[in-house]
Amino acid sequence: MANSPLPDPTPVLDLIEAFRRSKTLFAAVALGIFDRLHDGPADLAALFDAFFAAGEPVELGALERLLDACTALGLLSKDERGYANSALASAYLRRGSPHTLAGYILYSNRVLYALWANLEDAVREGTSRWRQTFDLEGDLFRHLDRTAEAQREFLAGMNGFGLLSSPRVVAAFDLGRFHRLVDLGGGTGHLAVAACERYRELRAVVWDLPSVVEIAKEYISRSSAAPRIAVEPGDFFHDPLPNADLYALARVLHDWSEAKIRALLKKIAERLPEGGGLLVAEHLLDERKTGPPSALLQSLNMLVCTEGKERTLAEYTALLRDAGFSRVDAVKTGAPLDAILAVKEA
Ligand code: SAM
Numbered sequence: 001m002a003n004s005p006l007p008d009p010t011p012v013l014d015l016i017e018a019f020r021r022s023k024t025l026f027a028a029v030a031l032g033i034f035d036r037l038h039d040g041p042a043d044l045a046a047l048f049d050a051f052f053a054a055g056e057p058v059e060l061g062a063l064e065r066l067l068d069a070c071t072a073l074g075l076l077s078k079d080e081r082g083y084a085n086s087a088l089a090s091a092y093l094r095r096g097s098p099h100t101l102a103g104y105i106l107y108s109n110r111v112l113y114a115l116w117a118n119l120e121d122a123v124r125e126g127t128s129r130w131r132q133t134f135d136l137e138g139d140l141f142r143h144l145d146r147t148a149e150a151q152r153e154f155l156a157g158m159n160g161f162g163l164l165s166s167p168r169v170v171a172a173f174d175l176g177r178f179h180r181l182v183d184l185g186g187g188t189g190h191l192a193v194a195a196c197e198r199y200r201e202l203r204a205v206v207w208d209l210p211s212v213v214e215i216a217k218e219y220i221s222r223s224s225a226a227p228r229i230a231v232e233p234g235d236f237f238h239d240p241l242p243n244a245d246l247y248a249l250a251r252v253l254h255d256w257s258e259a260k261i262r263a264l265l266k267k268i269a270e271r272l273p274e275g276g277g278l279l280v281a282e283h284l285l286d287e288r289k290t291g292p293p294s295a296l297l298q299s300l301n302m303l304v305c306t307e308g309k310e311r312t313l314a315e316y317t318a319l320l321r322d323a324g325f326s327r328v329d330a331v332k333t334g335a336p337l338d339a340i341l342a343v344k345e346a
Helices: 010-030 044-053 060-072 087-093 102-116 119-125 130-134 140-144 148-171 190-198 210-220 258-271 293-305 313-323
Strands: 076-079 082-085 180-184 203-208 229-233 246-250 277-282 327-331 338-343
Touching: 010 060, 010 087, 010 102, 044 060, 044 082, 060 076, 060 082, 082 087, 087 102, 102 130, 102 148, 102 293, 119 293, 130 140, 148 190, 148 210, 148 246, 148 277, 148 338, 180 190, 190 203, 190 210, 190 229, 190 246, 203 210, 210 229, 246 258, 258 277, 258 313, 277 313, 313 327, 313 338
Parallel strands: 180 203, 180 246, 203 229, 246 277
Antiparallel strands: 076 082, 277 338, 327 338
16 A cells, blocks of 8 residues: 655644744743833844843843744834834733733733643643642632732733623624623623623623722723723622623633532522523634634633633533523624623513
């Protein structure tokens, strides 16, 4: 039998290298390269001096390699004036940009990168890696509020990604018939903001753990819809839920075990009036679980850092129906998060 030709190794070579691209981005953001270039281009010597003057010295040749790698990745440009931020870097990699993804990048660098280093053991044991990696017990959210800085970084990360999705999630269905939205585990409030900016009669409450709500107020105050958005502390597993005809759970169901999800969904369905709804924002897996790659990788991410996972629409539908929702619709938004609307009908 003739030997079949070898496949092109490029996809494998690309995957071998992929973490180097991520880590180059993480290091450049952590070192503040894109913030230092916000005022205009700077050459290597000027950047080197700026690090030195800030009391954060770097090694000249190593800095040049990092800058050149960022240039090759399209994050910087380089000409006779020196290095300059690309449009991508200006929008998403500067800490001060309203669209910044720096929070999620810094969280990825400091936390996720380390947890993922133990992925094989997570697969062997089927559990998160907090104890193995950081010697910490308990769930993700207990670790986040250990320091105010860690919590702010995580929430900034959630906000950056949330801004990419929430306007599309709230536009996925006509939510105009609802009057009072309560966003459970609402984080910085980007979903409530997007909903109230789109639906002018809607009022919203962002409901989250006490340490989060103070931070949420700062984010919400930047929106023209802020007067219609309240912020309240609460624990969705232990406290009675505030009144609403529409609840939201964005990136909450994927954090928890199936038993906890079932209990939470039942609690929500019981609290809703007839005709009330639950808006869910999550990455939806294809029914055969062969894609999309970002959702499958997010499911592995949930393995290393939570007790949860990503699901297919059929899996969410079964959970929602069991909890008491009679109608379930979904929209693939094209944004990082998809949208499900479950309604409690008569
Ligand atoms: N929904 C936000 C978003 O999409 O950006 C935040 C998602 S984040 C993955 C999960 C949120 O659930 C966090 O803001 C966390 O503080 C909140 N949370 C965790 N446990 C909670 C609980 N028991 N009660 C209320 N909120 C909780």
